[in-house]
Amino acid sequence: MTEQTLQPLDESWQTALAVVAHPDDLEYGTASAVSKWTSEGKRVVYLLATRGEAGIDGMAPDETVRVRSQEEIDSAKVVGVDTVEFLDHPDGVVEYGLPLRRDIARAIRVHKPDVVITINFGMRFPQGPANQADHRAVGLAALDASRDAGNRWIFPELLEEGHEPWGGVKALLVNASPNATHAVDVGDHIYKGVESLEKHRAYIDGLGTDVDPEMFLTMIANAVGAQFGCDYAVSFEVIGI
Numbered sequence: 001m002t003e004q005t006l007q008p009l010d011e012s013w014q015t016a017l018a019v020v021a022h023p024d025d026l027e028y029g030t031a032s033a034v035s036k037w038t039s040e041g042k043r044v045v046y047l048l049a050t051r052g053e054a055g056i057d058g059m060a061p062d063e064t065v066r067v068r069s070q071e072e073i074d075s076a077k078v079v080g081v082d083t084v085e086f087l088d089h090p091d092g093v094v095e096y097g098l099p100l101r102r103d104i105a106r107a108i109r110v111h112k113p114d115v116v117i118t119i120n121f122g123m124r125f126p127q128g129p130a131n132q133a134d135h136r137a138v139g140l141a142a143l144d145a146s147r148d149a150g151n152r153w154i155f156p157e158l159l160e161e162g163h164e165p166w167g168g169v170k171a172l173l174v175n176a177s178p179n180a181t182h183a184v185d186v187g188d189h190i191y192k193g194v195e196s197l198e199k200h201r202a203y204i205d206g207l208g209t210d211v212d213p214e215m216f217l218t219m220i221a222n223a224v225g226a227q228f229g230c231d232y233a234v235s236f237e238v239i240g241i
């Protein structure tokens, strides 16, 4: 039997805010866990920093905005997420900074999540190559905003907008982290995750390479499952807030 290296994720929360840079970021793994959670009655809200308008080489940004926004809304619905919000920062050149932290902190005060979910924002993807700039900016801002949201003296303009502090975020859950510590057995929800990724058809076709969502997602979830003692699992690095 394979040695179990990942701990079971604490799932005793009710509401999560998932914060990422682009349409499709949550569909490369996280969505299978989201499907499990929403099927159990938990509430998950998606917050995207951009609409992914720089993501399709052969499509003009104004058309891509429309296409990828809808693909994200459709893929969220597959895994039980009805609320998808966009911050409309510019795709590809998202800046880590106070405006981004403020925007995420505002959403945290509005939705009052117990946990915030994001994806790897380290220098590298787990496989080794450099991580994408927007991922690094948005993940770090999500971490900081999780704490900012609870302090009434940070971003006082949010108070003026009527958003009282929310200090209830217990942890940041980081999917696809090279430093994963915990995992969730997603079972058959892996196939909801596959269906969710398949909604990004225009984006996948635009990549110009053969991406098979089922093969890709089951391979990753299977590898994590081998470290966790099940067929299909999704891993997270847990950072306490």
Ligand SMILES: [Zn+2]
Binding pocket: 021, 022, 024, 025, 132, 135
């Ligand atoms: Zn991305």
